[in-house]
């Protein structure tokens with residue numbers, strides 16, 4: 141009866157948090173991802189959600205780019221044989237092609253950002269500002285899963301234009 145106090149203390153001291161960490165969903169332990177002071181740590185579900193959203197985005201943009209390339213190929217072919225088209229028609233086609241190319245460039249940039257975000261998720265640097273190294277904030281990452289800058293640095297960047 142007198143030994144009751146010491147019984148619990150003998151439980152293995154080092155094996156506390158390690159055992160439950162493996163959920164099998166994410167590569168990175170969610171609690172390692174950065175949050176702002178006052179925010180709750182990432183849960184495995186939230187990480188899986190962010191990852192699924194980013195992966196869905198990658199698939200969507202790939203499809204978009206394929207469609208865009210098909211459209212561009214058609215537009216290039218159409219404008220290739222200039223004979224037979226009047227000037228206004230050619231002008232319209234050029235605008236369409238430029239518009240299509242701008243869309244594709246945009247999609248490609250978004251794709252890069254999305255893949256970059258996935259890499260950061262795997263590397264465990266997801267949610268850290270790439271300029272100042274401080275946490276971007278979980279709420280912001282959930283609103284903008286591709287964000288690489290904290291609000292302050294994003295605003296500075298936009299001001300520089």
Ligand SMILES: [Zn+2]
Pocket residue numbers: 269270271272273274289290291292293
């Ligand atoms: Zn920053």
